[in-house]
Amino acid sequence: MxxxxxxxxxxxxxxxxxxxxxxxxxxxxxxxxxxxxxxxxxxxxxxxxxxxxxxxxxxxxxxxxxxxxxxxxxxxxxxxxxxxxxxxxxxxxxxxxxxxxxxxxxxxxxxxxxxxxxxxxxxxxxxxSAPAMRRLVTNLRVDQPQRRVDPIDEALKLQTLTNAEKNVLVLLCQGMSNSEMAEELAYSESTIKKYVSNIISQFGATSRLNLVVKVLNADY
The missing domain is CATH 3.40.50.2300 (Response regulator)
Incomplete structure (x- = not known):
């Protein structure tokens, strides 16, 4: 132990x-x-x-x-x-x-x-916390320079995510909490946690916040 x-x-x-x-x-x-x-x-x-x-x-x-x-x-x-x-x-x-x-x-x-x-x-x-995370995500989007491509779309293309994981990533980048994503996608919270963990691993991130920052600030 x-x-x-x-x-x-x-x-x-x-x-x-x-x-x-x-x-x-x-x-x-x-x-x-x-x-x-x-x-x-x-x-x-x-x-x-x-x-x-x-x-x-x-x-x-x-x-x-x-x-x-x-x-x-x-x-x-x-x-x-x-x-x-x-x-x-x-x-x-x-x-x-x-x-x-x-x-x-x-x-x-x-x-x-x-x-x-x-x-x-x-x-x-x-x-x-989810409310603060949501505002932080919004601020990250506002701070982005104008691009010809959407960083989330490009991230989805570059990673071998399942369709379910892609849906979760989109909602993560909107600042949703696990419970909110579970309700939106009709999954259990334990399933959402599993998907989030898999996505974080695939992107080499250290946390959900670090994942969102990586996706929204990526230079594609």
Whole structure:
């Protein structure tokens, strides 16, 4: 059995910390080692514990999440950083991702999304909540230079995807979540997850976000 994933929770709301502890207590592979009320306290905890993942709020007094991430990046062996927030904004999301954050998750998400985000982050992936992902995809399209070919069409031609996987890729590039794709295509969520995993592998991507960026920013 592999070692548990050691997590540090960072949030200035005690109720949130308590709720998150409860979420992760239902798992056998994730352990909450410590918690902190702000970035400064988090840095002190990092000096005391062996932490794999920091799950941190963005808006906190004394030191906020993005500033904490900047300090974490200066450590010799920085833990993985996953941001969690109740106040979603494109500017903050882009800052977190630009600084190397492995996730950007809304507090309104179901507990399983947070659990999956921690697991995915330790596997080298990246998780972005569906609403934020949808906006990010839209921004990527807007930022594209005008082309004579559609990058998604070209990607579909270059990869040996099944028809079902092609349909999933198109919806992925629209920013849809697994549940939304399952409803749209009349598949189970487990089937959608399998297709997404296969597509990510074929494109040599590290996560669904990295896949979308690869497809939409590809130079064909």
């Amino acid at each position: 592999s070692d548990p994933i050691n997590v540090l929770l960072v949030d200035d709301n005690p109720l949130v910390l308590s709720s998150f502890r409860q979420y992760f207590s239902t798992t056998s592979d994730i352990t909450v080692v410590a918690d902190a009320a702000n970035g400064r306290e988090a840095l002190a905890e990092l000096a005391l514990h062996d932490i794999d993942v920091v799950l941190a709020d963005i808006h906190m007094p004394t030191m906020d999440g993005p500033t904490l991430l900047e300090h974490i990046n200066e450590l010799d062996s920085p833990p993985i950083f996953v941001a969690v927030t109740a106040f979603d904004s494109d500017r903050t999301m882009r800052r977190i991702l630009r600084l190397g954050g492995a996730g950007y998750v809304l507090k309104s998400e179901k507990p399983q999304i947070l659990i999956d985000a921690i697991r995915s982050a330790t596997d080298g992936g990246m998780v972005v």
